[in-house]
Amino acid sequence: MTHTSRYRGRFAPTPSGPLHFGSLVAALGSYLDARAAGGTWLVRIEDIDPPRCPPGSDNTILRQLEAFGLHWDEPVQWQHNHSEAYQQALDQLIAQGLAYPCSCSRKQWQAFSIYPGWCRSGVRDATKPVAWRLRSDLAQRPITWHDRLFGFQQFDPATLGDVVLKRKDQLWAYQLAVVVDDAEQDITDVVRGIDLLDNTPWQCQIQSALGLPTPRYLHLPLIVTAAGQKLSKQNLAPALAEETRGIRRQLFNALQVLDQSPPDTLIEEPPETQLRWATKHWSIAQLSPTAHRRLPQEP
Ligand code: GLU
Numbered sequence: 466m467t468h469t470s471r472y473r474g475r476f477a478p479t480p481s482g483p484l485h486f487g488s489l490v491a492a493l494g495s496y497l498d499a500r501a502a503g504g505t506w507l508v509r510i511e512d513i514d515p516p517r518c519p520p521g522s523d524n525t526i527l528r529q530l531e532a533f534g535l536h537w538d539e540p541v542q543w544q545h546n547h548s549e550a551y552q553q554a555l556d557q558l559i560a561q562g563l564a565y566p567c568s569c570s571r572k573q574w575q576a577f578s579i580y581p582g583w584c585r586s587g588v589r590d591a592t593k594p595v596a597w598r599l600r601s602d603l604a605q606r607p608i609t610w611h612d613r614l615f616g617f618q619q620f621d622p623a624t625l626g627d628v629v630l631k632r633k634d635q636l637w638a639y640q641l642a643v644v645v646d647d648a649e650q651d652i653t654d655v656v657r658g659i660d661l662l663d664n665t666p667w668q669c670q671i672q673s674a675l676g677l678p679t680p681r682y683l684h685l686p687l688i689v690t691a692a693g694q695k696l697s698k699q700n701l702a703p704a705l706a707e708e709t710r711g712i713r714r715q716l717f718n719a720l721q722v723l724d725q726s727p728p729d730t731l732i733e734e735p736p737e738t739q740l741r742w743a744t745k746h747w748s749i750a751q752l753s754p755t756a757h758r759r760l761p762q763e764p
Pocket of ligand 1: 657658661
């Protein structure tokens, strides 16, 4: 795909812990795609869920990105500063009849695979705290878009359910925050893991309801353990290397996992050299559209 002259991309980690190899691959893919297009690359810390974000993880992540040579172009943004913008967006959706309060607990609808929409016609229990949900059944269906790696995508948001926009504990939910911030930061290109592919229909629905542009999407293969699990803190994915040799090897491995076929000699080179080579040679055509990749032997 040829880019238009304007390109703004971002890496948007949730600071639930230090970056691991899987997050490095997402950061690197997003960085290279932006740099190869001569674009701008931003970092946004998605810290809307404080109980999941130990203090200091945001700085750890920024330090890790710098150690891997992944330098960003504009001041880092933190989502915890953006509540007002999220509330405005929610108010707009409420005014359009696209968001509704819901008092139901997960336990009440556990027999269903998605929330059955009981509160759409009015809150069931007015004495309880409420979450705010999206009327996924009122989207212009189906939602379609072209993913730059996985091609034509088609989803009916109603089959995905009325996703939560604001939680009962008043915390903002990812789907709303990501849409508001991508628009606010004028993001033209979202590059992220394929685990978020089926979140995209909700985001497209919210964008169109709020009159915001839909960015281009490139979802990247997910790195999985030998047992096929996504690398995460839950399965104790180790934090990225901190010493010179480890950093070089992991960056090289991340280029390999992205099918960029780096020449062997690059493994001994500092991040700046590896990234210069990779920016020059970045090719999505080489990237195989398979959803999962095994963790390399020595990440
Ligand atoms: N914050 C999300 C995560 O860490 C990624 C958001 C995105 O790239 O849209 O999984």
